[in-house]
Amino acid sequence: MASGATRERLTDALRAAHAANRIPVDFPYSDDMYSEVQRARRAAFGAGLYGALGIAPGDQASRAAYKEESLRFYGAPHAAFLFVAGDGGPGLASDVGAYLRTLLLAMTAYGVASCPQGLLSFYADTVRAELGVGEGRLLVGVSFGYADESAPVNRVTAGRAPLDEVTTFHG
Numbered sequence: 001m002a003s004g005a006t007r008e009r010l011t012d013a014l015r016a017a018h019a020a021n022r023i024p025v026d027f028p029y030s031d032d033m034y035s036e037v038q039r040a041r042r043a044a045f046g047a048g049l050y051g052a053l054g055i056a057p058g059d060q061a062s063r064a065a066y067k068e069e070s071l072r073f074y075g076a077p078h079a080a081f082l083f084v085a086g087d088g089g090p091g092l093a094s095d096v097g098a099y100l101r102t103l104l105l106a107m108t109a110y111g112v113a114s115c116p117q118g119l120l121s122f123y124a125d126t127v128r129a130e131l132g133v134g135e136g137r138l139l140v141g142v143s144f145g146y147a148d149e150s151a152p153v154n155r156v157t158a159g160r161a162p163l164d165e166v167t168t169f170h171g
């Protein structure tokens, strides 16, 4: 977890890595990995998000600036990084995914707001170097702190698909 001066140093290093396009992911990522349904849900959420931020469709400069902001953890005072131990295989990675969800729920229960950021995993080597991590593969970073309730972006909520759309009932 990074806070205080370490967090400051890390944001500088992340922005430098971003400027140099140094993005050696531990877990390969591609937009193609999403199904059509997932892509549609993602686009709908993105439209709500960029709408709340006042970023017009096609405004690439503002989108790029917002992405840079994400490397500052959106202003959150703390960031946690979840590494998968061992070979980082799917079984171990899914365990860490379960841990992530529990962590987010626990934070919510304590009134702490969070933003899991898959994007931070693109900068795995930078995070490792800055935090002195020798082992494991970086799955995700989680920015967290108390929410600024007055920020319109914090009123954007992700939709939830109805049960029968995400479950196939047999028998």
Ligand SMILES: Cc1cc2nc3c(=O)[nH]c(=O)nc-3n(C[C@H](O)[C@H](O)[C@H](O)COP(=O)(O)O)c2cc1C
Binding pocket: 070, 114, 115, 116, 117, 118, 119, 120, 140, 157, 158
């Ligand atoms: C695994 C995972 C990775 C994500 N990666 C990013 C990311 O890189 N950047 C980002 O701004 N939001 C990312 N999100 C979305 C936000 O963390 C958050 O889930 C979204 O704003 C919806 O808020 P809610 O989950 O509280 O409804 C990710 C979400 C998940 C579950």
